[in-house]
Amino acid sequence: MRIATYNVNSIRSRMDAVLQWLAEYRPDILCLQETKVQDVEFPELPLREAGYHLQFRGMKSYNGVAILSRSPPDAVTAGFDDGGPADEPRLLCARWGDLSVVNTYVPQGRAIDHEMFRYKIEWFRRLRAYFDRNFRPSEALVWVGDLNVAAQPIDVYNPEQRAQHVCYHADAREALAFCRAWGFEDVFRKFHPEGGHYTFFDYRTADSLARGWGWRIDYILASPAMAERATQCTIDLEPRKQPKASDHTVMYADFR
Numbered sequence: 001m002r003i004a005t006y007n008v009n010s011i012r013s014r015m016d017a018v019l020q021w022l023a024e025y026r027p028d029i030l031c032l033q034e035t036k037v038q039d040v041e042f043p044e045l046p047l048r049e050a051g052y053h054l055q056f057r058g059m060k061s062y063n064g065v066a067i068l069s070r071s072p073p074d075a076v077t078a079g080f081d082d083g084g085p086a087d088e089p090r091l092l093c094a095r096w097g098d099l100s101v102v103n104t105y106v107p108q109g110r111a112i113d114h115e116m117f118r119y120k121i122e123w124f125r126r127l128r129a130y131f132d133r134n135f136r137p138s139e140a141l142v143w144v145g146d147l148n149v150a151a152q153p154i155d156v157y158n159p160e161q162r163a164q165h166v167c168y169h170a171d172a173r174e175a176l177a178f179c180r181a182w183g184f185e186d187v188f189r190k191f192h193p194e195g196g197h198y199t200f201f202d203y204r205t206a207d208s209l210a211r212g213w214g215w216r217i218d219y220i221l222a223s224p225a226m227a228e229r230a231t232q233c234t235i236d237l238e239p240r241k242q243p244k245a246s247d248h249t250v251m252y253a254d255f256r
Contacts, residue, residue, distance in 0.1 A: 002027040003101065004252035005144040005218055006239070007200075011035040011066065012043055014246050017239050021250055022050050025236075028070050031092075031103035033146045035064030042066070057089035065092040065103050065145070080126050081133070091127070093134075099226075100135065104145035109166030117166050120148070124175035128182060137183030141223040146200075146248065148217050149176040151186070154195030155216040167217055185227035187220045187253045188235070197235055200248050209240055220253045229256040 004027040008014040011032060022030065030052070035042070038060045047054055053072045057079075058064030067073070073094035079087050090105045104127065109117040135141050149172045153159035162168040180186075188197070198214025205213055220233060233253040240249035 001029075001255045002252055003029045003031075003142055003144065003220065003255065004250055005031045005033070005103070005146075005220060006250045007033040007105070007146040007218060007246060007248035009034050009036070009246040009248065011037055011064075013244065015043060015046060017242055017245065019046060019050055021236070021239060022047075022052070022068075025252065027068075027252060029094075029101055030068040031101065031144045032066040032068070033064070033103070033105035034062075035066050036061055037064060055092060055094055057092055059089055063088045063090055063105060065089060065105050067092055067094045067101065067103055069094065069096070071096060080130055082126060082129060084126065087123075087126075090123075091130075099140045099142070102131075102141070102143045102145075104143065104147065106146065106148045108148045109172065112164055112166060112169055117169075117171075120166070121171055121175045124179050128179045131179070131182045135223070137223050138225060139223060140226050142226055143184060143221040144219065146218050147176060149173055150215050150217055151176055151180075155198075157198070157213045157215070167215065180221065183223055184221035185224060187222050187227055187230045188216075188233040188251065190227065190230060191233050199235055199251055201240060203247050209237070218248060218251050220251055222253075226255060230254070231256060 035058045037058050042056050052068040055076045056066035075095045077093045093102045107120040107123050109120040148167050150156040150168045198216050199218035200215040201208040231254045236250045
């Protein structure tokens, strides 16, 4: 079973890249973030014609998550179920039998002194409570998405200069670690303990991909029951090399 994650930074702008990747890699499940389209305008037809069932929640111009799957899910839920304030379309969960996949687009945070950074830290707190309420580490659970945090120094090309960045600040890393302490294992690190592997290359940095100046802020995390079944996890840089590419690229993992 192949599960993949990709921040497309607009599904309509990246449709060709998505369709090409689906045709070549044939994932069973592909989770997308930053689809940037309201539900009534989601471009369903090409993806359905490619053989995928679609679940999505979005809004105009910002955020948005989608799950593409070769088999229809048994159940789908969106957003937090904590009775708290309504959130942007950033969380989508689908279940197939005993397997659940949670797709998230975590807030970026803008600046350390910005209210959006406080929102980001609170979002992680709500997410941990969501996992506590709905799942157990003994279950088959995979959490994927753009988490907007480089968890370790090896997850960013120049960590010594990033201490005050919203995606590497100690508070952000602690918030992610708090969520992971639920029981999640980093599937990519299981196979690649070394540094230098990144999923995000900033548009604003000239030739960031060619220079290797990136961040690993996209993840495939799994409960122990699922992590034990993982046979590989890979970052595919080809989508980032394409003309008019997303600033992120695809990560995928295979499970027995």
